[in-house]
Amino acid sequence: MLIAIFGESCVGKSTLAESLKSRLGAEVYTGKDYKRLAKNDAEAKKLFCQRLREAVDGKGLIWVISEKEDMALLPGEALRILMTADVSLIKTRFAERMHGQLPPPVAAMLERKHGCFDDEPHSFHAVAGETDVDALLDEICAAVK
Numbered sequence: 001m002l003i004a005i006f007g008e009s010c011v012g013k014s015t016l017a018e019s020l021k022s023r024l025g026a027e028v029y030t031g032k033d034y035k036r037l038a039k040n041d042a043e044a045k046k047l048f049c050q051r052l053r054e055a056v057d058g059k060g061l062i063w064v065i066s067e068k069e070d071m072a073l074l075p076g077e078a079l080r081i082l083m084t085a086d087v088s089l090i091k092t093r094f095a096e097r098m099h100g101q102l103p104p105p106v107a108a109m110l111e112r113k114h115g116c117f118d119d120e121p122h123s124f125h126a127v128a129g130e131t132d133v134d135a136l137l138d139e140i141c142a143a144v145k
Contacts, residue, residue, distance in 0.1 A: 001024070001026065001055065001056070001058075001059075001060045001061070001079070001144045002052055002055040002056045002060075002061050002063070002074075002075065002077065002078040002079065003020065003026065003060070003061070003062045003063070003078065003079045003081065003140070003144065004062075004063050004065055004071075004074050004078045004079070004080050004081065005017050005020075005062065005063070005064050005065070005081045005083060006064075006065035006066070006070075006071065006080065006081070006082060006083065006117055006120065006122075007065075007066070007082055007083035007084055007085075007117050008066070008083075008084070008085070008090060008110070008113055008114065008116065008117065009066055009090065009093075009094060009110070009113075010085070010089075010090045010093035010094050010097070011083040011084055011085040011090065011128045012083055012085070012126070012128045012133075013064045013065075013066070013083050014030065014064055015133075016081070016083065016126065016133065016136075016137075017030070017062050017064045019133070019137055020062055020137065020140060020141075021062060023137060023141055024060050024062075024141065024144065025060060026059075026060030026061055026062045027059070027060065027061050027062070028061075028062045028063075028064065029048075029061065029062070029063045029064070030063075030064040031064065031065070031066055031067065031070075032067075032070075034047070034048035034051075037051075045073070048073070049073055052073065052074065052075055052078070053075055056075055056077045056078065060144075063078075068116050068117065071117075071120055079123050079124075079140070079143060079144060080120070080121060080122040080123050080124075081122060081123065081124045081125075081126065081140065082117055082118070082120060082122035082124070082125045082126070083126050083127075083128065084115075084117070084118065084125065084126070084127050084128070085127065085128035085129065086128075086129075087110065087111060087114045089128055089129060090110055090114070091107055091110055094106065094110060123143065124136065124139065124140060124143075
Protein backbone atom coordinates (compact mmCIF):
# COMPACT_ATOMS: atom_id res chain seq x y z
CA MET A 1 0.00 0.00 0.00
CA LEU A 2 1.41 3.32 -1.09
CA ILE A 3 -0.32 6.50 0.05
CA ALA A 4 0.74 9.93 -1.16
CA ILE A 5 -0.49 12.93 0.81
CA PHE A 6 0.25 16.10 -1.10
CA GLY A 7 -0.45 19.78 -1.02
CA GLU A 8 0.94 23.15 -0.05
CA SER A 9 2.60 23.94 3.26
CA CYS A 10 0.45 24.09 6.38
CA VAL A 11 -2.63 22.28 5.05
CA GLY A 12 -2.51 19.32 7.47
CA LYS A 13 -0.54 16.72 5.50
CA SER A 14 1.76 15.65 8.34
CA THR A 15 -1.09 15.48 10.83
CA LEU A 16 -3.04 13.19 8.50
CA ALA A 17 0.06 11.08 7.83
CA GLU A 18 0.65 10.54 11.57
CA SER A 19 -2.96 9.50 12.08
CA LEU A 20 -2.73 7.07 9.16
CA LYS A 21 0.57 5.74 10.46
CA SER A 22 -1.10 4.95 13.79
CA ARG A 23 -3.99 3.16 12.10
CA LEU A 24 -2.08 1.33 9.39
CA GLY A 25 1.39 0.85 10.84
CA ALA A 26 2.90 2.35 7.71
CA GLU A 27 6.31 3.94 7.36
CA VAL A 28 6.22 7.71 6.72
CA TYR A 29 8.57 9.71 4.50
CA THR A 30 8.25 13.47 4.47
CA GLY A 31 9.47 15.56 1.57
CA LYS A 32 13.01 14.66 0.65
CA ASP A 33 13.64 12.31 3.61
CA TYR A 34 14.54 9.72 1.02
CA LYS A 35 17.85 11.48 0.40
CA ARG A 36 19.15 9.71 3.50
CA LEU A 37 18.98 6.38 1.64
CA ALA A 38 22.29 7.03 -0.16
CA LYS A 39 25.24 9.41 -0.21
CA ASN A 40 24.31 11.01 -3.53
CA ASP A 41 20.95 12.33 -4.63
CA ALA A 42 20.66 10.27 -7.82
CA GLU A 43 21.23 6.98 -6.01
CA ALA A 44 18.88 7.98 -3.18
CA LYS A 45 16.15 8.86 -5.68
CA LYS A 46 16.65 5.54 -7.49
CA LEU A 47 16.42 3.56 -4.23
CA PHE A 48 13.38 5.51 -3.13
CA CYS A 49 11.57 4.95 -6.44
CA GLN A 50 12.21 1.25 -5.98
CA ARG A 51 10.74 1.43 -2.45
CA LEU A 52 7.71 3.27 -3.79
CA ARG A 53 7.07 0.55 -6.39
CA GLU A 54 7.54 -2.19 -3.78
CA ALA A 55 5.15 -0.43 -1.40
CA VAL A 56 2.29 -0.53 -3.91
CA ASP A 57 1.67 -4.22 -3.13
CA GLY A 58 3.73 -4.63 0.01
CA LYS A 59 4.39 -3.06 3.38
CA GLY A 60 2.69 0.28 3.84
CA LEU A 61 4.44 3.52 2.98
CA ILE A 62 3.06 7.03 3.30
CA TRP A 63 4.83 9.87 1.50
CA VAL A 64 4.06 13.47 2.44
CA ILE A 65 4.77 15.66 -0.59
CA SER A 66 5.09 19.46 -0.55
CA GLU A 67 7.03 19.97 -3.77
CA LYS A 68 5.14 19.69 -7.06
CA GLU A 69 8.09 18.15 -8.92
CA ASP A 70 8.12 15.17 -6.54
CA MET A 71 4.74 14.06 -7.90
CA ALA A 72 6.55 12.70 -10.96
CA LEU A 73 8.17 10.00 -8.79
CA LEU A 74 4.83 8.47 -7.75
CA PRO A 75 3.78 5.20 -9.36
CA GLY A 76 0.32 5.36 -10.92
CA GLU A 77 -1.05 2.85 -8.42
CA ALA A 78 -0.49 5.12 -5.41
CA LEU A 79 -3.53 6.21 -3.43
CA ARG A 80 -3.41 10.00 -3.75
CA ILE A 81 -4.78 12.41 -1.17
CA LEU A 82 -4.92 16.10 -2.06
CA MET A 83 -4.90 18.43 0.94
CA THR A 84 -5.89 22.06 0.41
CA ALA A 85 -6.75 25.15 2.44
CA ASP A 86 -7.72 28.75 1.88
CA VAL A 87 -4.62 30.88 1.38
CA SER A 88 -5.49 33.01 4.42
CA LEU A 89 -5.47 29.89 6.64
CA ILE A 90 -2.16 28.78 5.14
CA LYS A 91 -0.66 32.20 5.91
CA THR A 92 -1.98 32.11 9.47
CA ARG A 93 -0.54 28.64 10.08
CA PHE A 94 2.77 29.54 8.44
CA ALA A 95 3.03 32.67 10.57
CA GLU A 96 2.56 30.51 13.69
CA ARG A 97 5.52 28.41 12.59
CA MET A 98 7.54 31.62 12.26
CA HIS A 99 6.70 32.77 15.80
CA GLY A 100 3.84 35.02 14.70
CA GLN A 101 5.63 36.95 11.96
CA LEU A 102 5.03 36.33 8.25
CA PRO A 103 7.54 38.36 6.22
CA PRO A 104 6.06 39.87 3.04
CA PRO A 105 8.33 37.80 0.73
CA VAL A 106 7.09 34.59 2.41
CA ALA A 107 3.47 35.72 2.10
CA ALA A 108 4.05 36.47 -1.59
CA MET A 109 5.62 33.04 -2.12
CA LEU A 110 2.64 31.33 -0.45
CA GLU A 111 0.26 33.29 -2.70
CA ARG A 112 2.24 32.32 -5.82
CA LYS A 113 2.23 28.63 -4.91
CA HIS A 114 -1.42 28.56 -3.85
CA GLY A 115 -3.38 26.04 -5.90
CA CYS A 116 -0.32 24.45 -7.52
CA PHE A 117 -1.50 20.90 -6.68
CA ASP A 118 -5.17 21.42 -7.51
CA ASP A 119 -4.95 19.80 -10.96
CA GLU A 120 -3.17 16.67 -9.73
CA PRO A 121 -5.24 13.49 -9.97
CA HIS A 122 -6.38 12.29 -6.55
CA SER A 123 -8.58 9.69 -4.88
CA PHE A 124 -9.46 11.88 -1.89
CA HIS A 125 -9.57 15.63 -1.35
CA ALA A 126 -9.46 17.12 2.14
CA VAL A 127 -9.93 20.81 2.86
CA ALA A 128 -8.32 22.07 6.07
CA GLY A 129 -10.92 23.29 8.52
CA GLU A 130 -13.80 21.75 6.54
CA THR A 131 -13.17 18.02 6.12
CA ASP A 132 -14.22 15.56 8.84
CA VAL A 133 -10.80 14.03 9.44
CA ASP A 134 -12.08 10.96 11.30
CA ALA A 135 -14.46 10.13 8.46
CA LEU A 136 -11.65 10.68 5.96
CA LEU A 137 -9.37 8.34 7.90
CA ASP A 138 -12.07 5.67 7.87
CA GLU A 139 -12.54 6.06 4.09
CA ILE A 140 -8.81 5.88 3.39
CA CYS A 141 -8.34 2.81 5.60
CA ALA A 142 -11.26 1.09 3.88
CA ALA A 143 -9.78 1.91 0.46
CA VAL A 144 -6.38 0.36 1.23
CA LYS A 145 -7.63 -2.86 2.86
